Amino acid sequence: MSPTMLNTPVPPRHRRRSRFALVGTVAALLAGALAWPAADRAEAAPATFTHPGVTVSRGQLDFARQQVNAGAQPWKGAYDQMLASKYGSLTRTPKPRAVVECGSYSNPNNGCTDEREDAIAAYTQALAWYVTRDARYARKAIELMDAWSATIRDHTNSNAPLQTGWAGSSWPKAAEIIKYTYDGGWANSGRFSTMLRTVYLPEIINGSNSNGNWELSMMEAAVGISVFLEDKASYDKAMAKFRTRTAAFVYLSSDGALPKTVPSQNLDTPQKIINYWQGQSTFVNGLTQETCRDLTHTGYGISAISHVAETSRIQGQDLYGTDVGERLRHALGFQAKHQLGEAPPSWLCGGTLHLGLGPITEVGHNALSNRLGHVMTNTERLTQQNRPSGSNNLFVAWETLTHGDNPN
Template sequence: MGQPRPHRFHRGHILLWAAVLALIVTGCVVATRPAAIARAAAFTHPGVSDTRQSLDFVRQRIDAGAEPWKSAFAQLKASPLASLDRTPKPRADVQCGSRSKPDIGCTDERTDALAAYSDALMAYLTGNDAYAVKAAGIMDAWATTITKHSLSNAPLQTGWAGVSWARAGELVRATSKSWPAAKQARFATMLREVYLPTLLKGSHANGNWELIMTDAAAGISVFLDDRASYDTAVKTWRGRVPAYVYLGSDGPLPKAAPGMPDDRDKLIKYWYGQTKFVDGLAQETCRDFGHTGWGLVAASHVAETAKLQGGPDLFGEMRDRVVAALEFHAQYDLGAAVPSWLCGGKVNKGVGPVLETAYNRYHNQLGVPMPKTAALLARTRPAGTDNHFLAWETLTHGDNPRA
């Protein structure tokens, strides 16, 4: 018998099979691409600072008359920020110089953003939708007006206001039907065009600037379902937090932030002349505790947002640094003598209302000992607002197992 005749592929056969294969591959890509995009863009809403579960817990504790929630809620309810009579004061160009001088719309913008968030909380905790309507009105007033931030404090101002805008927008959109879709879209455009580009660009300034801006960028990215911008914010956080709080494992000198000078003399100048470095010392400790507290709480906010969004575990990544920093600064706020090697023997105390989020995560949920922070919390609760970007964190995060 003869050998089987080899099959011959003509050029037409090859082209036909190539076309079939291309259709199969293309079909697979087309079929899987939307699902892949959906997975990449999927965020939990509300998922910036607050969730339904965490606020449901707060509402239950308020109804039971339990502390610290009872006092914290009374503080919110009595605040002018939560007034239904508030009239927003938007500006097209918010002009903020160093130390807010000049202040042309700066305080108005920050407090209106805080008011929108305060109203959003009141709406959920009381069930009175008039507060959601008020929050939506404040947000729309600014969305139809502002076009830019100007002067030297513009990056930080964008962060201060952006943190509260993101929280307010997330909560109202997810829990109320009183915000028309067209106005939501207008607010989203404001965040995307007026805030996010500045926030993602960074500041190359003191650590509290970059961390507050990153806090705002992460929250706004969640509101916008913008995964790429969110990932950029996380990357910035990972570069900045290790450069903001010192640990002995860093070596004899602190880590340099990305894009910042790393030689000894410039690092020491950047750390306000401090030459001895110990666990928990922060880049702005010798400036003052207030700015240091802002940097620490902004870092905690980003970690909280990441936790609510299913990762990465930023709380785990910064645990040793932030626990050490809170304990280090709390001891001096509690009255410990300041050693001569620390900031020349003199510090400007007062970390502010910055303890709740990190303490709740590390001590209450993970069991990390933080005795000095606990003692300081007992003296300072309930945490109110700093009129910049912090508001009502004893109410929302104090001893909250669902936060």
């Protein structure tokens, strides 16, 4: 696949296409970047929401439970890793705050780590409950959720939207499992719903004009919260923003000479777009808006894309067969080959990449390779190499257990 190049040397075999891009008017270039075909628009919320239905379904949970209880690998090893982690402890004490203050890179960090990790712990305990049917885990998940719903009132400082997105991605995953599979009762589930509706959703639903991983994580949270609240209007709004941002985060050659953009960001010249893409002026399938920043933040965005696509599939509106799946497939493959050690060419990020993709490949690999049959050699190799995948301690956790080679 040949790259689309701007302000870079053009090999002879690419000259015709690149010369057209270079001599075309700015308006023509931007028309391709800003165009939004009707086929790419988000689908409406389902008539009836499926529960549990945020990232992981009942069928997927049943499969994971069966495999763990049979001692099958890699699921048993993944479960043991999860339970041995700090998130699996039955003696964990929640650390809620009324106001969580998070500055850039969580400095200051007033409750940021505590909130994210308590949310992951609630999800961990909910998974442990489902696998074991030991009510102690369900009660611990409820204790963690109740402590925060009784206390938190706001998120502040510059990282407030991102922090809310990260924690807000884990809370509904935990809540869905407990509310819809635990028959021991959850007296304060209504208060937890109010917390999601009044503290979390307003902070994230209108999106962000920062780097793409911000809005993708925020929309992951907004979609998950909307499922739990059965809020169709918020689901539709979040999904529409997700579709627009996904197209602006992962480049496909079908986008044209330039990547697509989010209209509210006013990236209305080629140079503005290049600057936003970390100075990258050569565009190839699977390159992301943050690849030249580092693969860690790129992984955050890719993970959020896979999580929303998986939630949408559970809700009966499969995005994997749309441009979302195509962008996810190429993004995984492009980043995976470099994470595995392939040296970047000189045109890519000046020949230097900062690695650290994280445990984010299981969901997309299972959906696109196992279910749809796409050949994803690099992604599969990296997925196998990383098993059992753990947590990034932000919003990703235990995906070998829940999605590794899961047929459901």
